[in-house]
Amino acid sequence: xKKLFIVANWKSNKTESEAKEWISKVSGLKDQDLSxxxxxxxxxxxxxxxxxxxxxxxxxxxxxxxxDISLFEAGAYTGEVSAKQIxxxxxxxxxxxxxxxxxxGENDDILFKKFKLAKENGxxxxxxxxxxxxxxxxxxxxxxxxxxxxxxxxxxxxxxxxENVAAYFKANFKVPAVLYGGSVTASNVNSFTQMxxxxxxxxxxxxxxxxxxxxIIQNV
Ligand code: PGA
Numbered sequence: 613x614k615k616l617f618i619v620a621n622w623k624s625n626k627t628e629s630e631a632k633e634w635i636s637k638v639s640g641l642k643d644q645d646l647s648x649x650x651x652x653x654x655x656x657x658x659x660x661x662x663x664x665x666x667x668x669x670x671x672x673x674x675x676x677x678x679x680d681i682s683l684f685e686a687g688a689y690t691g692e693v694s695a696k697q698i699x700x701x702x703x704x705x706x707x708x709x710x711x712x713x714x715x716x717g718e719n720d721d722i723l724f725k726k727f728k729l730a731k732e733n734g735x736x737x738x739x740x741x742x743x744x745x746x747x748x749x750x751x752x753x754x755x756x757x758x759x760x761x762x763x764x765x766x767x768x769x770x771x772x773x774x775e776n777v778a779a780y781f782k783a784n785f786k787v788p789a790v791l792y793g794g795s796v797t798a799s800n801v802n803s804f805t806q807m808x809x810x811x812x813x814x815x816x817x818x819x820x821x822x823x824x825x826x827x828i829i830q831n832v
Contacts, residue, residue, distance in 0.1 A: 616805055616832050617754065617791055617812030619652045619738065620819030621679060621706060622659075631659045635666045637822035641829070642671050650812070651829060652677045652704060657693050660701035677704040677738070680712060681726055695733035704736040706814075708746075710760050720747045727752070738791065738814065744780050754789045755781050756814040762794025764817055769794055771803040771810075778809035798827035805832040 626634065641651070654677040655663050667674050678701075682692035698705060707730065708723045718726075723739075727749040730737050739752045742760055757777045762769045769792070778790035792804045793814030804810050813832070819825045 613648050614811060615648050615650055617650045617652065617789065618829055618832060619654060619677065619706075619756075619791065619793075619812065619814045620825055621654045621709075621793075621814055621816050622656065622820060623679065623711070623816060624656060625820055626655065626659065628659060628662060631655055631662060632666065634820075634822045635663060635670070635672070638674070638826055639670050639672065640826070641673055644673075646673045646829075649829065649832065650675065654679050654702075654706060657698075660698070664701050675704065676702040677706060678702045678735075679706050679709070681705050681707070681730055681735070683722055683726055683729070685729065695729045695735060699733050699735060702735065704738060704754075705730050706738045706740065706756070708740040710740065710742055710758060710763065713742075714760075724749050740793075740814075741777075741781070744777055748781070748785060748787070752785075752787055754791060754811075755787050756791040756793050757781075758793040758814065764795070766795050768796065768800055768804075771807050774804055775807035775809055778807070778811075782809055796828065798824055798831050801828050801831050 652675045678698045681695045686694040686696045707726050712718045736753045738754045740756045759769050774792040781787045789811035791812045791814050796813045796815045797818045
């Protein structure tokens with residue numbers, strides 16, 4: 613049976629107390645057989661430390677990821693969080709989300725540099741693509757196919773189309789794992805994860821509600 617990635621992307625949401633409450637509400641995960649699931653939580657940078665502490669204390673089978681990294685090494689870059697700093701808390705980082713491309717002007721050049729820095733610092737990367745035309749760096753670990761009009765709209769892509777894109781990246785670029793993201797919920801998750809070339813999901817809005825996220829994990 614293939615191992616499925618179930619990734620929560622909280623984006624720019626949650627206060628510290630809300631983050632703590634979410635983690636306490638998924639505490640039942642530690643009593644489940646999750647051997648074929650890799651659950652990864654990507655909170656805001658500021659919540660990585662508390663999430664790391666609570667996950668360890670409660671022995672939860674949840675890994676941590678970051679939503680982005682600085683384009684630069686550690687140094688004089690006010691306001692940035694470097695890959696080296698993130699590595700203390702997270703094992704993986706999302707790079708190239710369409711919200712970064714569209715709102716922060718991140719182009720292929722910037723994103724490929726971020727990818728390189730992440731790898732040099734020992735972070736795995738979930739590199740987001742918006743379609744078959746998106747350029748990807750060589751040796752990317754995981755791709756997330758996230759069509760822009762499916763993100764946060766309640767209007768997901770079809771599982772057949774997502775499968776087609778996943779198969780394309782695997783066949784042409786030997787990408788080991790491809791995730792789907794865009795309006796995934798507990799009720800539609802299985803239609804994506806049952807596709808042979810889809811290795812998991814990247815969940816935004818539905819991951820904010822711990823009960824819904826818990827249900828997504830049960831339903832994959
Ligand atoms: P959504 O976001 O689940 O809210 O559509 C997915 C994403 O942007 O990763």
